[in-house]
Amino acid sequence: MKKTILLFFVFCLSTVMFALSDTQRFKHDPMNLRVNENSVFFRASQEAIKNIRTDYYRFTNVIESTTTGIFRYSYSYNNSGIITQILTEKQSGDTYVNLYKTSYLYSNDNRLESYLIEAWTDNQWINNYQANYTYDEQNDITLFAGLSWTNNAWVDYYQNVNTYDDSHQLLQSIDRYFVSELWVNYYQYNYTYNADGLVTEYIYKEWLNESWTNSWKADYIYSDLLLDLETWYSWSNNWVADSRLNYNRTDSLLTEYLWEAWVNNAWVNSSKATVEYQNDHVTTITWGIWSGDVLVNSSKYQYTWDELGNNIMQDYALWTNNAWEYNTDQTLYVTYPYSVKGYVDFYGFRVNAQYEIYSVNNQDLTEINTNIVLKNYPNPFNPSTLIDYSLKNCGNYQLEIYNSKGQRIISKALGFHESGSYSQILDLTSYSSGVYLYAIRECSGKKSSQINKMILVK
Secondary structure (H helix, E strand, O other), rough: EEEEOOOOOOOOOOOOOEEEEOEOOOOOOOOOOOOOOOOOOEEEOHHHHHHHEEEEEEEEEEEEEEEEEEEEEEEEEOOOOEEEEEEEEEEEEEEEEEEEEEEEEEEEOOOOOEEEEEEEEOOOEEEEEEEEEEEEOOOOEEEEEEEEOOOOOOOEEEEEEEOOOOOEEEEEEEEEEEEEEEEEEEEEEEEEEEEOOOOEEEEEEEEEOOOOEEEEEEEEEOOOOOOEEEEEEEEEEOOEEEEEEEEEEEEEEEEEEEEEEEEEOOEEEEEEEEEEEEEOOOEEEEEEOOOOOOEEEEEEEEEEOOOOEEEEEEEEEEEOOEEEEEEEEEEEEEOOOOOOOOOOEEEEEEEEEEEEEEOOOOOOOOOEEOOEEEEEEOOEEEEEEEEEEEEOOOOOEEEEEOOOOOOOEEEEHHHHHHHHHHHHHHEEOOOOOOEEEEEEEEEOOEEEEEOEEEEEOO
16 A cells, blocks of 8 residues: 655545544545655665664644534554554543544554444443545555444444555545445546556546546646646536646745636635745644635634644634634544554644654664565655655654754654555755764554665755
């Protein structure tokens, strides 16, 4: 399962877990941007491996403020650092009362097999929803099956069926619901890829009159593996241009989104977002709507980070009566590298996250973990390169970058991964030319991958 993880969060289609105010839903869509395995790499000294850090930071509690109340999510983990339970509570006066509890079940190699959602009813936990995952021989998820608890029994409710090509790229995903004792098709998602494994076309269809009918299509254009433009079309006996989103960057950082609408056979400005940073972290995304030639404030997302780089707060405001007001709920994406997609969805106008350090005993890590294989390309590079890595075991992984002296300069949590092949875009714009080393380690393990060498040439 090949996945590309961007250093800047992207509002894309894959998730294992996310939270909503009065209910918790969990839906998995395994599609991510993918790349091929064509690359070169160099073997380097193993001495610097002793410097690999043995700790990372994970959620303990998340407070979600909404227009309907305040909710708290409490996280529990097993000895391997993998999440086993999320407890959802709602504030009532000066305390919190139980609402939902989600428990996760894993295989012996830490692969997610199922989860169970229970609702707090009459002072006891009652079954509410259950989900089961089915994998093929290549560890691609072929079936996500959801069941609801009805009349004291599990009843079929929802299915997501996936089809892949020989390169583990998702070709088609179908949503089905169980209606009147029959599985009924609802939505179909189709993906096309380029030679680099990046999605170039997405087609969304709906099941109407016993057949699949085109609804929406998107085309994607890239530059240096980064998304530059997505164009959307609606179906009316043929594909008709509807809107497009431009991604504008400065020194590889995404600094502006520009939405345009197709009106009278021409592209017309619709809305624009400006992205602000501090220490390479997003601090504000401000959206405006075009009114003629004037850009009028519309909405704003703000992000707060602690000194360790953890996203500790995010809020959403609407521009009302010439002022920003925090009284409208919106989906908020809290950056969290230990989830599959790199962030966790919440719903409200403000989210506050608390973290704890998860430590592994500091041990000699010079022995190579042969279950991790990695390489990068291009090499030499300027200023970004793509690190490919293949994992035989499920778990939480971490990327470490060192200078030529073996001093660690970057430590980035990659999150929880199923076994398979992944990619990480690394941008060293702010670093000088020279030789750098990189390695990947399972956070709960005692061994690292081999250390590889890469060359930055400016």
